[in-house]
Amino acid sequence: MPQMTSDKPHMEEAIWDGKEAREIIDLHATRKGGLMEALHGLQHAFGYIPAESYDLLANAFNLSRAEVYGVKSFYHDFTSAPAGQHIIQICQAESCQARGSRALTQHAEEMLGITLGQTSHDGHFTLQAVYCLGNCAVSPNITLDGKAHGRVSEDRFDMLFKKVAP
Numbered sequence: 223m224p225q226m227t228s229d230k231p232h233m234e235e236a237i238w239d240g241k242e243a244r245e246i247i248d249l250h251a252t253r254k255g256g257l258m259e260a261l262h263g264l265q266h267a268f269g270y271i272p273a274e275s276y277d278l279l280a281n282a283f284n285l286s287r288a289e290v291y292g293v294k295s296f297y298h299d300f301t302s303a304p305a306g307q308h309i310i311q312i313c314q315a316e317s318c319q320a321r322g323s324r325a326l327t328q329h330a331e332e333m334l335g336i337t338l339g340q341t342s343h344d345g346h347f348t349l350q351a352v353y354c355l356g357n358c359a360v361s362p363n364i365t366l367d368g369k370a371h372g373r374v375s376e377d378r379f380d381m382l383f384k385k386v387a388p
């Protein structure tokens with residue numbers, strides 16, 4: 223079972239590049255809604271929002287570091303660590319919750335040894351929340367590496383997990 227990890231970046235491929243981050247932020251600094259665009263740009267470039275970028279964002283948008291962190295944390299698209307090799311998303315929206323996604327999430331967390339939003343220490347799995355995949359008729363839904371799976375029971379989750387387990 224993968225070991226639990228902190229919410230800190232640890233993957234080799236996600237290398238902080240302050241010059242690149244500054245260029246991304248400068249591109250959006252004077253635009254309305256620029257903070258969101260800059261966050262999207264950083265997420266795309268690095269695969270997560272590096273903590274090193276908070277001060278740059280705060281300066282560029284005349285905000286406190288805490289305000290930047292607050293915006294980043296509010297949106298589930300923005301992560302604090304690089305994603306693992308396999309990304310599992312479990313829908314937490316209403317229809318899926320009504321059909322057991324909370325229990326499924328708990329099962330997945332126990333199976334993977336991590337909680338939502340975390341990446342396993344070996345970098346193999348990232349477990350994420352997602353809010354409605356548009357497949358409510360076949361709730362509860364998950365995605366595995368971008369592929370949607372509906373009516374996912376704990377047994378079905380285990381079968382999918384085994385396909386990508388190290």
Ligand code: FES
Pocket residue numbers: 313314315316317318319353354355356357358361363
């Ligand atoms: S609520 Fe989960 S797919 Fe719509």
